[in-house]
Amino acid sequence: MPDPGSRRRWLALAAAGGLAAAAGYGVNLWWESRQAGDPPPNAAAVQALLAAPLRDMQGGTKAIETWRGKVLVVNFWATWCAPCRQEIPEFVRMQERDGARGLQFVGIALDQPQAVGEFAREFGINYPLLIGGLETMALMRESGNRAGVLPFTLILDRQGRVAKTHRGVLKEAALQTAIQPLL
């Protein structure tokens, strides 16, 4: 084996191998990305969640499905949850802007009604707020939030089907991407 050839050969082989391995790895990750992640929301749990009568801020009860027919953004939050507070001003803005086009935010607070009322006044919340209890938490966990964390947001299309679930703070851009096709 003459030496001069070996370097070029090395390089060609190494390049081919490297690219092939990278491609394989990439394809594999892509393939897995389709399988990994939280279990998808349980459709029955979501329907039960939409139908459950919840306390509203006026002292009556309402179910989320009162607003069926609109593009629904159901946001689970609490006043003691710092990341939840971060995203609410953005929700208020978007409700203001796109409410007329059929966008409807609904806040489900897992909290004390009094604290929620004070918070709503302070932040000028312009969409309905409902108070969730233990059963709401259980249904929320089955609806794509196994770990039971806040904030958690469910986006439903006009037929009440889940279009997206998100745990953690929802950035405005991501929210826009999810709701614009539904409006």
Place this chain on the structure above:
Amino acid sequence: MKDRTHQRVGRLRPFVGRWQLFCLLVLLLGAGLARAAEPDLLEPEKAFRFSARLKDPGTVEITYQIAPGYYLYRKQFKFSASPAEARLGEPKLPAGKMKHDEFFGDVETYRGDLVILVPLERADPGVAAMTLTAVSQGCADAGVCYIPQEQKARLQFTAAGSAAAAAPSRGLERDGAPPGADDARIASVFAGGFWATVTKFFGAGLLLAFTPCVLPMVPILSGVIVGGGRHVTRMRGFLLAAIYVAGMALTYAAAGVAAGLSGAMLSAALQNPWVLGSFAALFVVLALSMLGLYDFQLPVALQSRLADASNRLHGGQAAGVFTMGVLSALIVGPCVAAPLAGALLYISLSRDVVLGGSALFAMALGMGVPLLVVGASAGALLPKTGAWMESVKRFFGVVLLGMAIYIVSPLLPVAVHMGAWAVLLIVTAVFLRAIDPLPAGAHGFERFSKGVGVLALVVGIAFAIGALSGSRDLLQPLAGLRTGGGATQPAETPFQRVASLAELEARVAAAGRPVMLDFYADWCVSCKEMERFTFTDERVRQRFGSIVLLQADVTANSPEHAALLKRFRLFGPPGIVFFDAAGREIEGLRVIGFQPAEKFAAVLDEVLRYQRTAAQ
């Protein structure tokens, strides 16, 4: 004109090499990072592991093991006890860490292990037991908070009124030195400083250097060094080895970070057929050229121009060796030993890529130390050019072909695998003149070489017969020919197979006894070691009698398998998880990686003892 071409080639080559590597690493990283958008969150009871016991008759000790990347608020704890005869005093909460919050101002938080002492007063000494209810609330750095968690523990008073071990609803009471869950314990190593952590992982790498994960790299590296250049000096050998190790370690760290962030099964990603296949094919091509079966002949003019440059350690070869190192990382991939699992757990929980990645890199460097020794000694031991060198090259050509078979072996049926070995050994034997007659006055070396050839021929024929007669054990190719079934094969461990979470839950619920769940895959070296050396041990088999044995074979890596692994936060086999008779996982007793029989038997004892404590 001639000179200009030469220069251009000389300059372009290393440049191209670096670009490929750069792209490869970016690809690896990018593929992993692209999926890290939504945080991968622990269930609250795992993020904040709760346990409680009576420290003494007047004090309850409550412990929270807080996972890295999670914290609890000091102000949110609430403790209560029932019945009313047991009264709790003011909890003694240690000072927390101040965290500035844009909404709440400065708040006091806890991370790591938290111990809270609560004074206890018993109005009526006749009360035999109490139930402690603890409420806690915390958040994750990833930007979410957990709803307040309520956890209960039942604490028992002994008749004499002295302290008794409690059986908390979760968490495990142990006496003596706790073995601890391998991965969680390693993840807690990260609590130390940056350099302390990195040093510890380097040490762990050194310990792993002599496992079956790293040994296959020795022939690869030797082959690379021998095949690459004419004059292998000690310095050059060492340098090539260092470049190789650097490539391996960088890739290992990058892939580890990607796996940690994405939660993907690292080994499965590295062990997929395309990667293995292309790597093996590369080996075959290299080996054949080392065997002199063909040459990529370049135009003579170009050859002479390149000749003088090739004696130096030039960018071209360095890049080649580096890339071989990059690819070799996939050989280490399947060795999910405890340090790797711990580091992955830490990365996935804390998202601290820098520390997690550095730790993995240090560990891979530790594993590479013997390779540096091999590189330096190859430089010192190998002969200079000549007929000898040709023989050495051929030898490594054969070794590389063997490596190619080894690498793809997880993908092949045993018969094909054996057949491949048979072909390689028999052909090698023929080249060693195993079936040519020796000339009358043969040299000692010729006789020796014929001896080796005959040996290769015999083993090769044994493999061929084994492959054709349906033997399934590479170490006993002729076992199938034994007549009358002499009971030499130890009985297989009676595992029941589980393939999905639902199936597992059903089996665990129906067990009524402690359960052991073993994650297995065909490519998992330490799983096979466990089966062969540990599970066959008499002490272990004895204890297996009182345990329900389940095994999940995740070789196929289906979505059900991924869900099963995810449920236990494992990044792939090996991993052994235990449940008590009530079907709850016994946290803290996981076994990850190979364990000798004695140690494993001790773990099984813990499992059985835990069972008795909980049954009281």
